[in-house]
Amino acid sequence: MPERPVVLEMEHITKRFPGIVANDDVSFDLREGEVHALLGENGAGKSTLMNILYGLYHPDEGEIRIKGSQVQLGSPRAAIDAGVGMVHQHFMLIPVMTVAENIVLASEPVRDGVLIDMRAAERRVGELSERFGLQVNPRSRIEDITVGQQQRVEILKALYRNADILALDEPTAVLTPQEARELFEIVRGLTAQGTSVIFISHKLNEVAEIADRITVLRRGKLIETLPAAGATEQSLARLMVGRDVLLRVDKSEAKPADPLLSVSDLHVIDERGIEQVRGVSFEVRAGEIVGIAGIDGNGQTELIDAMTGLRHVDGGTVVVDGHDVTRVGVQAHFDAGLGHIPEDRQRRGLVLEFSIAENLAVHDYRSPPDSRFGWLSPGRLIERATRLIREFDVRGGGPRTRAGGLSGGNQQKVILAREIDRDPKVLIAAQPTRGLDVGAIEFVHRRLVEERDEGRGVLLVSLELEEVLSLADRILVMYEGEIAGEFPPTATEEQLGIAMTGGGRGEEAA
Amino acid sequence: MSTPGAAPPPGVDPSGLGPDVQPSMIERYGLAQRAEGFVAPLLTTVLAFLVGGLVVLITTGKNPVTTYRAIFEGAGLSWFFEVGNYRIGLPFSDATVWFPWNVNDFESVAAVNLQQTLIVTTTLVLTGLAVAFAFRCGMFNIGGQGQYIVGGIWAVWIGTSFDGLNPFLHITLAIVVATLAGAAWAGIAGFLKATVGAHEVITTIMLNWIAIWVGSFLFGVGGPLQNDQQASVPFSNDVVEGAKLPILWGDPLLQGLHVGVFFAVAALVVYWAMLNRTTLGYGVRAVGFNPEAARYGGIGVRRNYFLAMAISGAFAGLAGATDILGWQFRLSTGDVQNVAGGLGFTGIAVALLGRNTAVGVALAALLFGSLITGTSTRNLDPEVFQPELASNLTLLIQGLVVLFVGADLIVLWLLRRVRTRVPA
Numbered sequence: 039m040p041e042r043p044v045v046l047e048m049e050h051i052t053k054r055f056p057g058i059v060a061n062d063d064v065s066f067d068l069r070e071g072e073v074h075a076l077l078g079e080n081g082a083g084k085s086t087l088m089n090i091l092y093g094l095y096h097p098d099e100g101e102i103r104i105k106g107s108q109v110q111l112g113s114p115r116a117a118i119d120a121g122v123g124m125v126h127q128h129f130m131l132i133p134v135m136t137v138a139e140n141i142v143l144a145s146e147p148v149r150d151g152v153l154i155d156m157r158a159a160e161r162r163v164g165e166l167s168e169r170f171g172l173q174v175n176p177r178s179r180i181e182d183i184t185v186g187q188q189q190r191v192e193i194l195k196a197l198y199r200n201a202d203i204l205a206l207d208e209p210t211a212v213l214t215p216q217e218a219r220e221l222f223e224i225v226r227g228l229t230a231q232g233t234s235v236i237f238i239s240h241k242l243n244e245v246a247e248i249a250d251r252i253t254v255l256r257r258g259k260l261i262e263t264l265p266a267a268g269a270t271e272q273s274l275a276r277l278m279v280g281r282d283v284l285l286r287v288d289k290s291e292a293k294p295a296d297p298l299l300s301v302s303d304l305h306v307i308d309e310r311g312i313e314q315v316r317g318v319s320f321e322v323r324a325g326e327i328v329g330i331a332g333i334d335g336n337g338q339t340e341l342i343d344a345m346t347g348l349r350h351v352d353g354g355t356v357v358v359d360g361h362d363v364t365r366v367g368v369q370a371h372f373d374a375g376l377g378h379i380p381e382d383r384q385r386r387g388l389v390l391e392f393s394i395a396e397n398l399a400v401h402d403y404r405s406p407p408d409s410r411f412g413w414l415s416p417g418r419l420i421e422r423a424t425r426l427i428r429e430f431d432v433r434g435g436g437p438r439t440r441a442g443g444l445s446g447g448n449q450q451k452v453i454l455a456r457e458i459d460r461d462p463k464v465l466i467a468a469q470p471t472r473g474l475d476v477g478a479i480e481f482v483h484r485r486l487v488e489e490r491d492e493g494r495g496v497l498l499v500s501l502e503l504e505e506v507l508s509l510a511d512r513i514l515v516m517y518e519g520e521i522a523g524e525f526p527p528t529a530t531e532e533q534l535g536i537a538m539t540g541g542g543r544g545e546e547a548a
Numbered sequence: 549m550s551t552p553g554a555a556p557p558p559g560v561d562p563s564g565l566g567p568d569v570q571p572s573m574i575e576r577y578g579l580a581q582r583a584e585g586f587v588a589p590l591l592t593t594v595l596a597f598l599v600g601g602l603v604v605l606i607t608t609g610k611n612p613v614t615t616y617r618a619i620f621e622g623a624g625l626s627w628f629f630e631v632g633n634y635r636i637g638l639p640f641s642d643a644t645v646w647f648p649w650n651v652n653d654f655e656s657v658a659a660v661n662l663q664q665t666l667i668v669t670t671t672l673v674l675t676g677l678a679v680a681f682a683f684r685c686g687m688f689n690i691g692g693q694g695q696y697i698v699g700g701i702w703a704v705w706i707g708t709s710f711d712g713l714n715p716f717l718h719i720t721l722a723i724v725v726a727t728l729a730g731a732a733w734a735g736i737a738g739f740l741k742a743t744v745g746a747h748e749v750i751t752t753i754m755l756n757w758i759a760i761w762v763g764s765f766l767f768g769v770g771g772p773l774q775n776d777q778q779a780s781v782p783f784s785n786d787v788v789e790g791a792k793l794p795i796l797w798g799d800p801l802l803q804g805l806h807v808g809v810f811f812a813v814a815a816l817v818v819y820w821a822m823l824n825r826t827t828l829g830y831g832v833r834a835v836g837f838n839p840e841a842a843r844y845g846g847i848g849v850r851r852n853y854f855l856a857m858a859i860s861g862a863f864a865g866l867a868g869a870t871d872i873l874g875w876q877f878r879l880s881t882g883d884v885q886n887v888a889g890g891l892g893f894t895g896i897a898v899a900l901l902g903r904n905t906a907v908g909v910a911l912a913a914l915l916f917g918s919l920i921t922g923t924s925t926r927n928l929d930p931e932v933f934q935p936e937l938a939s940n941l942t943l944l945i946q947g948l949v950v951l952f953v954g955a956d957l958i959v960l961w962l963l964r965r966v967r968t969r970v971p972a
């Protein structure tokens with residue numbers, strides 16, 4: 039492959055924040071028409087580097103050159119003018135406006151001096167979308183199109199502003215496998231026409247597939263820039279984490295025994311009167327991990343809430359270890375032998391203002407030895423916290439440390455410790471590795487398999503297909519509030535993906 | 549739409565709580581409370597006094613320093629500076645011990661002023677705790693005034709009835725009933741929040757007005773609790789001698805300091821212990837910080853809303869009874885309708901400035917108690933002080949404190965924003 043011209047050079051970038059060096063002498067370059075992946079764990083400095091490129095931060099040291107000339111990117115506007123486009127993980131679109139309106143926002147074509155020339159805008163959007171193979175209807179409203187299409191709108195927005203350097207921040211995090219495939223096609227189409235793409239991710243397989251070159255960051259430092267050809271997931275993970283990581287979960291054959299969780303014909307109607315769970319039945323037996331896969335918003339959250347007593351059950355039964363818990367309170371579920379790792383650890387799993395010791399006591403603080411006659415024993419709380427912090431290797435603080443001050447991985451360890459220490463029969467883990475880095479994911483996965491081998495029943499609900507495939511012994515796919523199919527762990531992502539979108543019945547996912 | 553591992557866009561997440569958490573006012577308040585300790589409230593106070601001084605200077609042309617000095621002396625705080633060698637008697641014995649202050653002096657101007665200050669401080673501690681406790685459960689109890697009035701009404705009724713009852717029983721009965729009445733009054737708001745989700749700010753304000761007009765009816769001309777002597781004057785009978793709180797320091801006939809000051813001290817201890825050492829307090833704080841996490845953990849959120857509100861009301865009801873039995877002895881329609889000067893409302897400023905901690909509430913109550921006494925028109929020298937400005941200055945500073953508590957959140961938010969520009 040001939041050496042293509044370099045369009046972007048970021049040289050010796052250093053950015054310090056109080057108490058931390060977010061980028062420490064990082065150099066990064068991008069050649070015309072290539073996909074250069076930026077790989078690293080959370081907190082490795084990827085976002086900082088991209089925010090510098092987009093004019094949101096100013097580097098303390100180093101310089102940026104675009105197409106050979108040095109630039110000062112003082113604001114996003116300056117970055118856009120220099121040809122840099124960015125698609126954030128959280129889309130910045132206005133739901134009630136049309137695709138075309140969103141795309142031309144802030145640089146509308148003007149007619150007669152004052153009026154927005156909507157027709158010209160739509161024409162221009164149509165041209166762009168045809169040229170780059172990004173199919174969207176310029177007249178559709180954002181709220182009516184799928185997440186994948188919204189992402190295309192974001193990309194079009196950047197292209198409309200003549201971006202030839204495009205940064206995509208974790209672009210597949212919100213997509214189904216099929217949509218991710220389509221995105222890869224789009225990225226290839228863009229690079230074929232000379233656009234250069236920075237692809238930010240922590241998913242190793244994607245990076246290995248789409249990128250031409252890969253730059254790995256770890257703790258603010260540049261570890262290596264290497265060609266994607268020849269890089270394996272294992273070698274990338276080692277660069278990213280700094281040690282050997284177990285990527286595939288190492289587990290033996292499941293030995294399922296008696297059913298511990300039985301859900302039969304469960305119906306849940308939400309506040310708006312929409313039936314979110316429509317007659318779901320399944321069992322989780324001792325010693326197995328059952329995975330529930332599905333696109334966000336297909337009733338998984340309502341199902342979990344109903345099983346754990348957080349939501350009213352409109353029909354059917356939930357039985358935990360022989361106890362009917364269909365219509366009892368939350369605490370009664372825990373007492374019946376349920377452990378629950380909620381999907382949003384910061385909002386639901388922990389009281390961030392509470393200390394680790396207080397958070398660990400949330401299920402038990404009303405009864406001895408945590409309290410007697412309504413009087414708490416702080417000593418007992420500290421004692422237990424000290425033990426669990428050691429046992430679960432929680433780092434970053436002691437029993438009195440505020441939970442909010444811990445990193446995501448350590449917060450999750452606190453929750454795991456709390457739920458597992460009560461010796462539950464059934465463990466419901468909802469999105470247990472969401473937002474965690476590779477090291478913490480490994481810990482959580484290993485622990486879930488250990489709990490399975492201890493004879494607990496584990497129900498794993500996750501949006502990450504890879505996670506479900508590698509952990510679960512049986513996989514259920516949820517689609518529009520129903521179980522759309524059961525698969526063995528040997529199923530392919532494509533098979534699951536089809537079930538997740540209603541068996542290819544259409545694209546109206548999510 | 550929420551996605552894993554999102555680094556928050558810069559500047560969007562001042563709380564440092566991580567992505568997807570939009571902190572509510574209460575959460576931000578909790579953060580500020582934790583983060584900056586004593587610095588922010590002190591700064592708030594200094595700022596309020598500076599602006600207050602500016603108002604004195606501009607509107608009256610008087611020297612604000614002399615004005616504040618006059619307030620300081622009017623509040624009797626100068627008494628603390630008259631240190632000497634004194635001896636006080638120990639209770640239940642003839643022994644005496646050394647004491648730096650002359651408590652036997654209860655007639656000097658400074659001593660009398662200080663007694664008045666402490667009487668007001670007592671009430672403000674209780675009404676401050678009434679706001680603070682609900683705040684710790686994530687609720688804003690604006691109804692302290694109404695709960696205070698309801699407590700006062702019951703204290704008046706019991707205090708003016710049952711003449712001849714054993715004084716200890718009489719006082720205990722009046723206090724217990726008034727406290728429960730305050731709890732019940734606030735409990736209505738808590739119950740409505742827990743069951744139908746009615747916002748406590750709205751319901752407590754409405755309950756204030758109900759209390760005010762019920763009081764106006766009871767003590768008004770022809771009302772069931774109007775006095776027997778003057779049929780045209782809308783106030784109640786005085787509580788009987790046996791129901792009056794014993795005087796601790798000062799002249800019983802000239803509003804000496806009553807034993808109610810110990811209720812305030814006890815309430816502060818109870819407040820701290822209840823929040824930090826009981827399962828009830830654990831639940832209240834969990835719900836206050838994060839109701840959703842509390843619910844996920846199996847804590848009854850609704851139950852805690854009700855309990856926290858009722859306990860808040862108990863503090864305010866106790867405040868009402870303490871005032872009636874301690875120095876006021878009667879209520880008039882004017883008293884219950886005095887909204888701006890109501891000590892129940894001042895409790896909001898006390899709690900805000902005191903950051904909802906026991907120590908903070910005690911100090912803030914002393915500050916406002918001093919201001920109220922120091923600016924009362926009783927001992928004013930028009931040379932240093934415009935009488936028209938007098939009590940308004942208190943209200944002004946009170947308002948400024950509330951304003952700056954909001955403003956210091958902005959300051960903290962900016963600070964935090966700078967700090968959280970650390971990448972996730």
